[in-house]
Amino acid sequence: MRAARPLLRLAVAALLLAGFLPATARAQAGAPAQGPGLAAHGDPKYPADFTHFAYANPDAPKGGELRQAVVGSFDTLNAFIIGGQTDQVRLIVPPYNFASLMTRGWDEPFTLYPYVADRVEVSDDRLTVIFHLNPKAVFHDGTPLTADDVIFSWQTQGTKGRPNTRSLYEEMAGIDRVDDRTVRFRFKPGIAREDPLVVALQPILSKAWYTAHAFDQPSLDPPLGAGPYTIGAVDAGRSITLNRVKDWWGENLPAMKGLYNFDRMRFDFYLDADTALEAFKAGAYNWRRELSAEKWTDGNYDFPAVQDGRVTLLTLPQYRSVGMMGFAMNTRRPIFADPRVRRALVLAFDFDWVNKTLLGGQYKRDDSFFANSALAATDTPKGAELKLLDPFRAQLPPQLFSEAYTLPVSDGSGRNRENLRAAQALLAEAGWTIKDNALVDAGGAPFRFEILLQNKSYQRVALAYADQLRRLGIPASIRLVESAQYANRVGSYDFDMILNTWITTLSPGVEQSGYWGSGSADVPGTRNYPGVKSPVVDAMIKAVTSADSQEDLQTAVHALDRVLLWGNYVVPLYYLDRDYIAYWGDLGRVTTVNPTYGTVLESWWSNAK
Known part of the structure; x- marks a missing residue:
């Protein structure tokens, strides 16, 4: 997998695609693929008429704030280039602020579902992929997301971006603007079978915004995206706050229903894991994944807020390959x-x-x-x-x-x-x-x-x-x-x-x-x-x-x-073959499903009134 949605559990993810489109999910050029999803191998789990992922609650309330700790620092919000401290920024800015053509389901090995693209056509030899864009898709400033933005995203990241993006761009024979809402990707023979799926996960940039802002330089200017959150307050090296987009264009898509429920998501940066743990115990942030089993079991989590129920501890199974x-x-x-x-x-x-x-x-x-x-x-x-x-x-x-x-x-x-x-x-x-x-x-x-x-x-x-x-x-x-x-x-x-x-x-x-x-x-x-x-x-x-x-x-x-x-x-x-999670307050999640890759943080919500 080239890239993964961030869920700070991936790191933990992260996160990285692979595989190819199976025969049942392919179509001749010009004919729509079967069903809503494109699976790396086998068939998609969800049928064409699915309404939401099993791990998401479509009736989850919106509101509240989720605060997390990040160990490290940052000096740029530009996660697409080599330059500056970007490791943790790549887990925050692209998946929340930007949108992609398709999105992953986390309770199956690797399948993509419609996001900005509401329909995709894939030739049987996988050398031609046509994406039809959802006419509702817009950037945060209200401007339409068009084929020109998709093409610009690849031309820019493919020539000035990170090595993995540049290497995939070199495998393309061309990108064509069919019309304002349709874009065709053509690949050279001998490509990796996963390449059409990787294309569908790449964040889409605003051509207009990046015309006025340098793409290839580190910057703390909040970039314009089309995802569920905008970038709010930024304290360089210390914190990044994301604000949920009210009446977001993608909120009712089946693959988004019940996700991205917090009004604010704040990421506080700490120099080391021990300091971050002590900050959690003091209530400085409210959701933590503990990566150290010894800390989980040696009494670090036996503090008053746990004893009186203000903090909840969870040990959840996970079935992902841990690498x-x-x-x-x-x-x-x-x-x-x-x-x-x-x-x-x-x-x-x-x-x-x-x-x-x-x-x-x-x-x-x-x-x-x-x-x-x-x-x-x-x-x-x-x-x-x-x-x-x-x-x-x-x-x-x-x-x-x-x-x-x-x-x-x-x-x-x-x-x-x-x-x-x-x-x-x-x-x-x-x-x-x-x-x-x-x-x-x-x-x-x-x-x-x-x-x-x-x-x-x-x-x-x-x-x-x-x-x-x-x-x-x-x-x-x-x-x-x-x-x-x-x-x-x-x-x-x-x-x-x-x-x-x-x-x-x-x-x-x-x-x-x-x-x-x-x-x-x-x-x-x-x-x-x-x-x-x-x-x-x-x-x-x-x-x-x-x-x-x-x-x-x-x-x-x-x-x-x-x-x-x-x-x-x-x-x-x-x-570890399990996840340790601690949180303050009254947070909700779907408890009847254990997704393959572990709990999906985007599906949690706040019950606070």
């Missing part, structure tokens, strides 16, 4: 170039001790790049997956075909002796030896590196890892930096190792090229932080994006997962 969280080794650095060295560093992380001692035993090991889903590779490759991988046998470790990839386990004592011995043996094979208690190469140069962090809450885990590395003769230093410096260094790949989470979905696609593709390894601003350059990985990503059935998709993702795991590009950490 991969791990220490990323920058293979652009020579010390991480050898896969034996990378495997040794994987062996050195003592998850069992960390989980028991630092994390309250609440976590599962992140043993896949698609963990918590059926997309995770298991056992050894067989059948269609083996057929996919076999042509690359000479370029892959022999064990990939005969052994299941496993992560080291320990007795939880913190000694980790067996794994450290195995790591030391691999380092020796790679030419590293111990001299005067230090690991050095043949020329006597020491093996040392820095772990760069932005979030203080991960410092304990990094310190525990550094302690294990010290026993191998590796002095790993830890540097905690503020968000602007971190963004600059990570965006230019100026680091040895970072802790990162790669968000994925149940329908992964071309975003995998930005994560792991050779073409993204040297492009600033991508998420290929390890600098993966592997023709085998590239081939597996191609298989993922060209899969024409759910079965083929799963086969290709298993193969990609397996190749990445055996490449040992990251030191896998851990994940």
Whole structure:
């Protein structure tokens, strides 16, 4: 998935598309697609006459304010370019302030439903997509949203925007204005099968507004959009307030009914997670997703407002693929170039001790790049997956075909002796030896590196890892930096190792090229932080994006997962298979449905009078 709606749960999402339009959802050029939705694989869940998503309450009252915390900072509201502190802004401004041609349903793997486009036509070869725009769609200043705005959005973001948008634009053969309310996208042969869906999720810009405002520069000017909220008060680096658009043109669309119920949404920025938690306990904001299980279970949430019922605590299941969280080794650095060295560093992380001692035993090991889903590779490759991988046998470790990839386990004592011995043996094979208690190469140069962090809450885990590395003769230093410096260094790949989470979905696609593709390894601003350059990985990503059935998709993702795991590009950490939520006051939500991707915050409402 290229992009996901923000629900700060995605991060957590986020959020990233994949797949293609199945035969039942395709149409010959000039004929409407079947039903209201376009599914990546299979059929849409909702029929043509659906009135609202199951997780939304069409009678939800409008009103009240939802306040959330964001860890980090910002110095721009322009989320579409590389430049400035934009990571958190991308989770707030585009999905709430802007509208897109179609929108996602969150209780199925990946299906889009009408938004600005009330009808879509897709040619059987997927090279032509025609969107018919809803005549009610207008920008916040009342001006109509037209085909010219859609075309301008792609021409501008495709030439001046972020790398993933530019790469998709390069795959287009042309964009045509059929009439004021109709736009045709033409693609070059060989595109990823998900590309028509990615086009439908891109935020639509106002051509008139951006004619008077520079697109390619950071700016705190609130941009003009057509979404459910406008940008209100902005305190640079501190807070962003969104105001609900009264009589919004899209309010009664089936895919919007019962969503976006709060009159105001405020996002307060904090420098670290601990400060944000204390602010919540003091009532500074009213809705929080706790990402730390140890904080949830160690008494942090046993405060007076919980005890007397003013604060409600929820533990909710989630069934989304959690992706991969791990220490990323920058293979652009020579010390991480050898896969034996990378495997040794994987062996050195003592998850069992960390989980028991630092994390309250609440976590599962992140043993896949698609963990918590059926997309995770298991056992050894067989059948269609083996057929996919076999042509690359000479370029892959022999064990990939005969052994299941496993992560080291320990007795939880913190000694980790067996794994450290195995790591030391691999380092020796790679030419590293111990001299005067230090690991050095043949020329006597020491093996040392820095772990760069932005979030203080991960410092304990990094310190525990550094302690294990010290026993191998590796002095790993830890540097905690503020968000602007971190963004600059990570965006230019100026680091040895970072802790990162790669968000994925149940329908992964071309975003995998930005994560792991050779073409993204040297492009600033991508998420290929390890600098993966592997023709085998590239081939597996191609298989993922060209899969024409759910079965083929799963086969290709298993193969990609397996190749990445055996490449040992990251030191896998851990994940939760549930969401922890705390909130102040009387908030409502649909309780009869647990969406696949977890609770949908946009469907909540305030019961306050």
